[in-house]
Amino acid sequence: MSATATPLPATTEMRPGAEVVLRALTEQGVEVIFGYPGGAVLPLYDALFQQNSIRHILVRHEQAAVHAAEGYARSTGKVGVVLVTSGPGATNAVTGLVDALMDSIPIICLTGQVPTHLIGNDAFQEADTTGITRPATKHNYLVKRSEDLAGVVHDAFYVARSGRPGPVVIDLPKDILIKPAPYTPAPTVPHRSYRPVTQPDQARILEAVRLLKRSARPVVYSGGGVINSGPEASRLLTEFVRMTGFPCTNTLMGLGAFPSSDPQFIGMLGMHGTYEANLVMHGCDVMLNMGARFDDRITGRLDAFSQGSRKIHCDIDPSSINKNVKVDVPIVGDAGNILAAMIECWKQDDTPVNKEAQTAWWRQIDQWRKQDCLAYVQQGKIIKPQHAVKRLFEITQELGRETFISTEVGQHQMWAAQYFGFDKPNRWMTSGGLGTMGYGLPAAMGVQIAHPDALCIDIAGEASILMNIQEMGTLAQYRLPVKVFILNNEYMGMVRQWQELLHGSRYSESYSAALPDFVKLAESFHAKGLRATEADQLDDVIREMIAYPGPVIADICVDQKENVFPMIPSGAAHNEMILGVGQQGGVAGVTDEGKVLV
């Protein structure tokens, strides 16, 4: 992650705690904070008012502040910073924190707290914030002594961005923000206890490279760890995949680390991954997992997961290794360092490459590709949601603008992953681990703050968007030209899909009744509202949306019955994937054990 800014000198001068906090943030290179005020953090807001180096973005709900900071962090590689008040401010932020924890996003969340002498008294707007957020963060702090204040802030930044990144909470009692405190610069000595391993073991690298060279049916499966390591890691991944000639698949979190337009890219894998990616995972003999974690969305039924392969697992977090899947070659380290070492070793080592077998492997893969698993038919007036995403992608390609995509959660999220191509890292923000509806709009907001001239689009569902719709106000206030592209199927489509396939088409509570008029809703928030109801309107609406200089909601009314395919039903194996056409309505492969899974 990004390095710290220039150190500020220690001073013997005592300054109010709030000023010390801002000084430490400045030293850490913070330029923007997403926040919402309240009684307990008024001293910090007062200090913010009296300075110019840190910009504050006023959100409309604390959950959105965290998602905005996540969007900011994911699109820049920097730490995202959040400021909320005590009690409800902190509890509202919890969903965002868990989201950042699950997706390993570096966040600092400053929470106000009642003064130290009132802690434990059930004081007004008191909540046990460190207690509540302990399992929701990578680490948290309650500052009880002024002399610890600056040190804790520096420590928090180190923890948030080192090793596997994550969210960190600093709980700040009001008296600590007011009382004079000393300033100490960021330490230059190693951390007392937290020192994650980032350099890989060379012997393991050699073992991995030899295994890969001798393999007949190799695959590179890469995830969010490569993105988190920084753009250099994605460059190295691309170099490595091209020099080896291996097929490469990305997880939902890893999209963009390897160019989707590259012929060696076989698509996303997992529950809604491509036919070829999942069959490659199923049939490979050596698997190189680079910065992914064998999540259940990826593996499907564990005891049937890629039974015939030797597995190399590279992860910066040792607890990810052998958690779900037993591996043969574990490599702990930073993805960038590991890839650099592997490239070097690949060049040095003279183990012959099993070219012949690998050529046959590609012939097999090309056979699977012929299945054309993402094909759909756009016929007549009704807009297919896949088509809407595909056209959005093609038109943005045509325009050649720097484009960032965020999503909400549901079918539209999967279609976005399937039909929008990413050739660069940090362009794709989606809630992977937690699957948080309401993520996309505030995340896009954070991206737009970091990249004012870029095109930032939230591909949304009509249900999800309502979960943080209040952020349209933030877009208006800061003139953020975020585009909300709603695939409006009038259903919680992903819920409806599971009900259709697993619960006898009993659509219990999954219809999006009483929807607002999104065009009018946009207008009431000082944004532009557009709508496409028929296929021939689609391109015009997309072009108008992009051309408009301010925020837009584009309500794209799509086919209500469409499902996301391919699909590996929960509890099924990779080779038990359903491809859709002709297979809809009842899923054969789902066992009772599968039904209990989410």
Next chain:
Amino acid sequence: MERTATIAVLVENEAGVLARVIGLFSGRGYNIESLTVAPVDETRSISRITVVTTGTEMIIEQIKAQLDRLVPVHKVSDLTLDGAHLQRELALIKVVGQGEARVEALRLADAFRARVVDATTESFVFEMTGNAEKIDAFCGLMKPLGLAEVCRTGAVAIARGTRAL
């Protein structure tokens, strides 16, 4: 195949560290058979937690990795795996009774090397250290003789020989 593991963890002696460790076990559904904690250096800045747990080899490996990635954790050692170790716990055991039972309790205590640390005409408090099985056995024998109350510290453990954490 499940096994028992005695894991020693050196941590920063700071607020909330025990809650982090316990939260990790409950949140991820791991077992805690016993857990002890106290500061162990002269400045009281480092604490040692000894936790006895059970699980499959994969789970125990997970527990250790999960403990190790907690920010205030310095070191994690699986004493069960890392070679021979000593394991002790302290128990205070109250036995209430009169007559023959009382005499018998005292005789057995002597055989188990339990010390009498408090006595009235109708009761004893025995102090005993040993491994868990020994304490279990003694408590079992005291049951018919008027066992009234037991308190135990949980295990502490250290490697044999020159190895140090």
